[in-house]
Amino acid sequence: MKRLLDPILRHFVETGTLRVMWPDGTCTTYTGTKAGPQAGVHLKNTAAVRSLVFNPGLAFGEAYMDGLLAPQDCTLYDLLHLLMQNAMNPSGHVSEQLSAALRYVRRGWIQFNSTSRSKQNVAHHYDLGNSLYALFLDKDWQYSCAYFRTGQETLDEAQEAKKHHIAAKLKLDRPGLEVLDIGCGWGGMALTLAKDYGARVTGITLSEEQLAFARQRAQDAGLAEQVRFELQDYRHLQRKFDRIVSVGMFEHVGVGHYKTFFEKIRSCLQPDGVALLHSIGRSDEPGTTNPWMNKYIFPGGYSPALSEVFAAVQQTGLWVTDCEILRLHYAQTIAIWRERFAARRAEAVAMYDERFARMFEFYLIAAELAFRVQGHMNFQLQLSPSISAVPYTRDYMVDVERSKTGS
Structure with missing residues (x-):
């Protein structure tokens, strides 16, 4: 799963710097071409990594709630600031772009508030x-x-x-x-x-x-x-x-x-x-x-x-x-x-x-x-x-x- 998430993050981080500690204890730093926030995250098991590959918009918050990821040498605010700012980049995260497109198609049902x-x-x-x-x-x-x-x-x-x-x-x-x-x-x-x-x-x-x-x-x-x-x-x-x-x-x-x-x-x-x-x-x-x-x-x-x-x-x-x-x-x-x-x-x-x-x-x-x-x-x-x-x-x-x- 690390092999799948690594290239996604290299493409995703265009602004600032993200440091990732993987479940096996190794660390990778992703630095964008634009100056911006710096933050770190510890991904504690392969389940957290896998979920971030396939449905990051939902999985990141759930992994934090479940203690499967944690801010590393920063606050949660710092980490989300970096990620949410990069999420606004046009290139974005391919999986999230696909998820967003599907949500848009389904939003009539999602927002069907009888x-x-x-x-x-x-x-x-x-x-x-x-x-x-x-x-x-x-x-x-x-x-x-x-x-x-x-x-x-x-x-x-x-x-x-x-x-x-x-x-x-x-x-x-x-x-x-x-x-x-x-x-x-x-x-x-x-x-x-x-x-x-x-x-x-x-x-x-x-x-x-x-x-x-x-x-x-x-x-x-x-x-x-x-x-x-x-x-x-x-x-x-x-x-x-x-x-x-x-x-x-x-x-x-x-x-x-x-x-x-x-x-x-x-x-x-x-x-x-x-x-x-x-x-x-x-x-x-x-x-x-x-x-x-x-x-x-x-x-x-x-x-x-x-x-x-x-x-x-x-x-x-x-x-x-x-x-x-x-x-x-x-x-x-x-x-x-x-x-x-x-x-x-x-x-x-x-x-x-x-x-x-x-x-x-x-x-x-x-x-x-x-x-x-x-x-x-x-x-x-x-x-x-x-x-x-x-x-x-x-x-x-x-x-x-x-x-x-x-x-």
Whole structure:
């Protein structure tokens, strides 16, 4: 197997230097023609080597989880940085290119997120237990990209700023507006819109754990009459709303359901209503989800290219009244999550086991690097059925945001 993987690595490493310790104790250094990161890896048995030859996108993460490979004289972050940067080279890894091509052909099935399958996918990640997320999230339990105005904010400050940045785009210009929050998480956005903007909010989720937690938060905050949370799929909505917000949920919709999603947005908005969609995206052409990420972290998940999103929107008659790209905000958010998780890693091991902790740290590092070196970003789309639902310029957004944040 070494004889098969060796030429693959010689072709793969174009940037930086990778040192490999093989199962037999020998070492090989692969140096690219371009300066870049340096890292080392110890492949501990032939099974790890074999799996990397035939399905590297899945096998590397699994081998790390199982202790069959380990960073050598570097951190896991260093190692993944080197590998993920080289994975963006046009030549790439032949096996991975073939796997990606097959995934692309099959992605309609992989992302076929029916109502029952969507609930299973959500439970896979979001019903792992609130105690896990308490290890690294901010005090408001925001599990999505924060908003760093200067880059010096704490996580709590940046997540608070994110909520007000989004609220400003919703144009909540009078109290009592009916707002729908699709994929409401642990309820932080809905509660902020109610408390700080006087909105009446309905939050929907497919996570049993998040639903119970959000309802308790509304009760504790004295907002149970103003905010309600329901276990409901967006496809089953029948009501009209003045505003719709969705943060960090669109990644779970699936390409084949984009038109349905935006048609539902339009049918549920009042004629002069405004919607704000906040999602992870990719800056390049349409692609696929890494197989390890799909299997272990977000089954059925996908970060779309903007071309895929706009193609779906334009079929529904909705206006895109504003679009903003947040480039490195999520990288910084996840970097903080990664540090906080690492500081309390022993608690994660106690809750689950060592393999789970390895899985989660691998996920956080890979997710951060996807934004730093693989073209991932966040986009915010403001949508409306009406050409005149919002003012001509963005001044109203800035004014509202500054009035709430003081900056």
